[in-house]
Amino acid sequence: MAAAFSIRLADYADAADAAAIVQVLDAYASDPAGGAEPLSDFAKTHLVAELGARPHAFSILAFDGAQAVGLVNCIEGFSTFRCKPLVNVHDVAVMASHRGRGIAEAMLREAERIARERGAVKMTLEVLSGNEPAMRLYQRIGYAGYQLDPAMGTAQFMQKWLD
Incomplete structure (x- = not known):
């Protein structure tokens, strides 16, 4: 039987929640699925304040008792085609011990x-193609590749670093 855990919206102004966000995200960043490099000292110091400064950001924390074991960071965007908000799930992290x-x-x-609640459409x-457990989860709960016209194929996630 799986251990009980609790899920709740993080409070960026709460020091314990702030520490939990950094701890779980740092563990995820250090994992091969997160790039295998810990967060920079700058990110560790400024992340939660920067999230809190953005009214369209929110984070979900998971706890096993008092221990933070999971984090989802979300950033609200906007669907121009539907003229409504959308929510991008930017990070999904679960401590290796609790996967x-x-x-x-x-x-x-x-x-x-x-x-x-926010009216998102x-x-x-985004998920790395080699992260099969995550892919299975996302597909099972309703996520699918993005496409408009099957003849045009599915969208590809791309990036360009600016710093």
């Missing part, structure tokens, strides 16, 4: 609830 227990799914369901996320 496979339904924590990511529970956090994503809470993120979806909040997105619906859709949620988006």
Whole structure:
């Protein structure tokens, strides 16, 4: 039987929540699925204040008792085609010790609830093609590749660093 865990919206002004966000995101960044490099000292110091300064950002935390074990960071965007908000799931992180227990799914369901409250028309996320457990989860709960016209194919996530 899986251990009980709790899920809730993070409070960026709360020092314990701020520490939990940095701790879980740093563990994720250090994992191969997150790039295998810990967060920079700058990110560790400024991340939560910068999230808090953005009214369209919100984070979901998961706890096993008092221990932070999961994090979902979301940033609201805008769908021009539908003229409504959308929510991009920017990070989904579960501590290695707690994977496979339904924590990511529970956090994503809470993120979806909040997105619906905000009037969002859709949620988006990106995932590495080699992260098969995450791919299976996302597909199982309704995420699919983005396409407008099948003849044009599916969208590809791209990036260009500016710093």
